[in-house]
Amino acid sequence: IFRVNLPRGKDGYRHPKMDDNFGQLLEKLQPDIAHIGHLNHLSTGLVDELVKRKIPIVFTLHDFWLMCPRGQFMQRNFGEDGELYQVCDGQEDEKCAKTCYSMYFSGQESxxxxxxxxxxxxxxxxxxxxxxxLAKVDRFLAPSRYLRDRFIQDFGVEKHKIAYLDYGFPLHYLTTEGSRKMEVFTFAYIGTHIPAKGIHHLIEAFGRLKGKARLRIWGRERAQETAALKSLARDLVQNGNQVEWMGEYVNQNIAEKVFLHCNAIVVASIWGENSPLVIHEAQACKVPVITADFGGMKEYVQHQVNGLLFRHRDPGDLAIQMQWAMDHPAAFQELGEKGYLYSQNGDIPEIRAHCEELGTI
Known part of the structure; x- marks a missing residue:
């Protein structure tokens, strides 16, 4: 394992020194094939180093970074309706400059x-x-059909060069011993405290619930973002219910430390998540999921089949679905027991089977 990162290189894309170091590493290792998981914080020139040495390239897509400079098709500026972080309908150079990079403008009208x-x-x-x-990569892999289709339709990836293959998981840590017996119905969020994850919508929806409930938010705190969310919770949750900030967790302990302590996982992302890991992990542990009817989220959760869906970016509709889960806990848990939609027994893909399937592509 060789660890390298350019933490401040988010908007840069080509770094010659990184390319040179990678080229030297390739000369030393002489690999038969290369698998790229992402190029952000690295360099697009890594691809050229592989091509120069005639090393075949497999590239797994995790977001829209190749086709969107910001990676998520989510705009930075306020929209016409005053909403921040609007979903973008497609990449255009001048539009990107206006909606996502005007923060770097001087501010002088002249x-x-x-x-x-x-x-x-x-x-x-x-x-x-x-x-x-696109022409340099031998095969792209997409962990959702939604992501695959977007790259074909909107970015011109040829159909024969891209395949759908969901993620594989080590299942040994995704088992729960014991039962989830909560004093009150408990919703949970797991992940980073960034705007794209829609935690602000989750808090707003939670504040609208009737009856006793609890919201637990897991994940590393992020200074201003977390402080703003805590302030929002104090302002919006006035119904006597409690928001608990649980901090970080070790992913290998997610079943015992997280899934045993909640009745529902809520994925309220305001961008088009492609194949959220937490949805899979929750399904492995038979914890029902409430998520948005958009992107890869709705691909892995079907409404009233193995979870609940709400209208994307609509806190009011999210509150309706959360209220239904509270009011019908047994029926809601039955949805969670269905697990993963694309296997006969509801199990999520296991990592070894995933690798075997990868070898056939």
Whole structure:
């Protein structure tokens, strides 16, 4: 294992020193094939180093980074309706400059056109670079059909070069011993405290519930983001219910430390998540999931089949689904018992079987 990262290189995409070091590593290792999981915080030039040495490339897609400079098709600026972080309907160079990079403009009206031209040109060059990767990769893998289809329809990936293959999981730590007996119905969020995850919508929905309930939020705190969420919870949750901030957890202990201590997992992401790991992990432990009817989220949860769906980015509808779960706990748990939709026994894909299937692609 060789660990390397450019933590401050989020918007950069080509780093010659990184490319040179990678090339030296390839000369030392002489691999037969390369598997790319992401290029963000690394360098697009890694692909060229592999091509120069005629090393076949398999690239697993986890988000939209190749086709969207920000990676999630979520805009930074306020929309016409005043909503922040709107879902973007597609990549266009000038639109990207206006909606996602104007924060880097000087702020002087006399400089606006020059700033806009600069960032439009930067984005065009960046997109030319990432589009060039398509011809160099031998096979793309997408962990959801939604993501696969977006890359075919919106980015021009040829159908024969991209295959759907869901993630595989080591199942030994995804077992629960004991029962989930909560004093009150307990909803849970697991993940990072960033706007894209929609925790603010979850808190708003939780504040609308009638009856006694609890919301537990797991994940590493992020200074301003977490402080803002805690302030939001104090303002919006006035029904006597409690929001508990649980902090970090070790993923190998997720079944014992998280899933045994909640009745429902809520995935309220405001972007088009492709194949959320937490949905799979919850399904492995038969914890029912409430998530949005959008992207890969609705691909792995079907409403009233193995979980509940709410209208994407709609806290009011999320509250309705959460209320139903509270009011019908036995029926809700029955949905969770269905588990994963794409196996006969409801089990999520196991990592060894995943690797065997990978070898056939």
């Amino acid at each position: 400089e606006r056109q020059r700033d806009l031209a600069h960032w439009t040109t930067w984005i065009a060059a960046r997109m030319e670079e990432t589009r060039g990767i």
